[in-house]
Amino acid sequence: WSAQGGDIVLDAPLPQIVHKDGRHALLVDGKPFFMLGAQVNNSSAWPAQMPLVWPAIDRLGANTLEVPIAWEQIETKPGTFDFSYLDLLLAQARTHGVRLVLLWFGAWKNNGPSYTPAWVKLDNARYPRVVDAKGELRDSLSPIFPTTLDADRTAFVALMRHIREKDPQHTVIMVQIENETGTYGSARDHSPEANKLFAGPVPAPLLKARGRTGGTWAEVFGKEADEAFHAWYIARFADEVAAAGKAELDLPMYVNVALRDPLKQQEPTSYSAGGPTDNVIDVWKAGAPHIDAIGPDIYFPETPKYHAVLKLYDRPDNPLFVPETGHTFAYARYLFDVMGRRGIGFSPFGVDFTKEANDPDKIPASAWDMLEPFASNYRLVAPIMRLWARQAFEGNVWGASEPDDRKPVDLDLGNWKARVHYDKGTFGASDWTWMKPRPANPQGPEGGVLVAALGPDEYLVTGRMARIDFTAPEGSGKRAILARVEEGRYDDGGNWVLHHVWNGDQTDYGLNFTTVPRVLKVKLGSYPAR
Ligand code: N0T
Incomplete structure (x- = not known):
């Protein structure tokens, strides 16, 4: 057995998402798993590109790779399927010891049908596009036509059947349905067929979710009616595709989101309307019960926005999963927040060395450098990933990244409190910097901490460019002390192996983490205040 999935287990248990007290876990090989992921560029899922993909994934130390499976690539002619790329991908993923998340680029890819086969995207009569309020067509398929659903679902079922036949060891752990669904430039389809549905009653499951007994879209949703209507039909479409796929192989399935701004109001015509944006999560939950998670694609580097998005999608009815985030320096530290939540x-x-860049202005000169901030965090977390995922499912974990303003962050650990500083130096660093603020990294904030409770007064603590201090809760009459701090690691059997004990200068000024990966087991104690 290996956390990286390197050793093959035939007839391994199906990956699944399980729930407990409003918390969630992804089980891989029967145990909680945290995806230290990477997604390749959109045009990298071709055999000739793979030599440029694997060195980046290996370098990053990802345990999961997200790769598109394009409808146009597997079904060039209706009913004729070609899975040669997928077969190659499965074999290579196993060799590299990573699990796969496959991305079904079907009827929607960033709102449009660009990844549908030519026989779909060139036949608007049979596979109609959305008509906007002015009567003009948008390059986005309408979700209401059975021809479109049938065609997409048929191809997806063939894909899932192939995975069932060729992947008994479950290298594939999850599947994304479509990609960033919704429509840019129109809140819904205004075709005559859609208008007829729009004038009719809101479907029963959605009424129930809204606590209503009847009504039209306009009556139930007011000025949000167009978007709610579009969201419902796209959710139903995605759900039908997922349900049919799960009947072949019951893998966890999720959808990703082209977000709207989490902190200000936006007109639905200014984002991918009908996709699972924060304002219509409930519509999606009612319409797509076979979708296990709604995952935000986060391309906002600012702390307030990033945190707002995490909060919106971390719900008792939704496992938090960030299937895409930016690859520039600012994003690397948000791993600590996602794990903490x-x-x-x-x-x-x-993530690959194809030299594509979704942010060409900001990509550093060397893609190698680009990976390092993510890679060093993955190196820190990978050895404790399984333990962390298990503790997270029990609810006993905390994490926080360095905010843009570098202000301290407080963690409430129950019995104890912790304060995390991102601007303090370590003892013995040049010029006694533990007494003075540590200058900010010119590349931007990078710090973070992770804390997992192992027992009432015992914590696993790690981090990067951060200082953590523990205190007793106010009014407890106690002063906290570090009873014992051990640096070490977990062996393959999950047993703690002590390397050495921290004391003196290593503990008198808080527990300081640098860029060196260190894992601590911290035992807290106290003495009476008086
Ligand atoms: C993401 C990625 C890829 C006015 C961007 C983000 C990926 C897709 N889309 O590189 O295309 O396949 O899921 C869309 C962000 C739109 C911003 C519009 C700003």
Whole structure:
């Protein structure tokens, strides 16, 4: 057995997402798993590109790779399927010891049908596009036509059947349905067929979710009616595709989101309307019960926005999963927040050496350098990933990244409190910097901490460019002390192996983490205040 999935277990248990007290876990090989992910660029899923993909994934130390499976690539002619790329991908993923998340680029890819086969995207009569309020067509398929659903679902079922036949060891752990669904430039389809549905009653499951007994879209949703209507039909479409796929192989399935701004109001015509944006999560939950998670694609580097998005998608009815995030320096530290919120995975987008860049202005000169901030965090977390995922499912974990303003962050650990500083030096660093603020990294904030409770007064603590201090709760009459601090590691059997004990200068000024990966087991104690 290996956390990286390197050893093959035939007839391994199916990956699944389980729930307990409003918390969630992704089980891989029967045990909680955190995806230290990476997603390749959109045009990298071709055999000739793979030599440019694997060195980046190996370098990053990802345990999960997200790769598109394009409808146009597997079904060039209706009913004729070609899975040669997928077969190659499965074999190579096993060799490299990573699990796969496959991305079904079907009827929607960033709102449009670009990844549908030519026989779909060139036949608007049979596979109609959305008509906007002015009567003009948008390059986005309408979700209401059975021809479109049938065609997409048929191809997806063939894909899932192939995975069932060729992947008994479950190298594939999860599948994304479509990609960033919704429509840019129109809140819904205004075709005559859609208008007829729109004038009719809101479907029963959605009424129930809204606590209503009847009504039209306009009556129930007011000025949000167009978007709610579009969201419902796209959710139903995605759900039908997922349900049919699960009948072949019951893998966890999720959808990703082209977000709207989490902190200000936006017109639905200014984002991918009808996709699972924060304002219509409930519509999606009612319409798509076979979708296990709704995962935000986070391309906002600012702390307030990033945190707002995490909060919106971390719900008792939704496992937190960030299937895409930016690959520039600022994003690397948000891994600490996703883990602290007991998320199931995190994945920078555009990880390969194909020299594509989704943020060409900001990509550093060397893609190698680009990976390092993510890679060093993955090196820190990978050895404790299984333990962390298990503790997260029990609810006993905390994590926080360095905010843009570098202000301290307080963690409430129950029995104890912790304060995390991101601007303090370590003892013995040049010029006694533990007394003075540590200058900010010119590349931007990078710090973070992770804390997992192992027992009432015992914690696993790790981090990067951060200082953590523990205190007793106010009014407890106690002063906290570090009873014992051990640096070490867990062996393959999950047993703690002590390397050495921290004391003196290593503990008198808080527990300081640098860029060196260190894992601590901290035992807290106290003495009476008086
Ligand atoms: C993401 C990625 C890829 C006015 C961007 C983000 C990926 C897709 N889309 O590199 O295309 O396949 O899921 C869309 C962000 C739109 C911003 C519009 C700003």
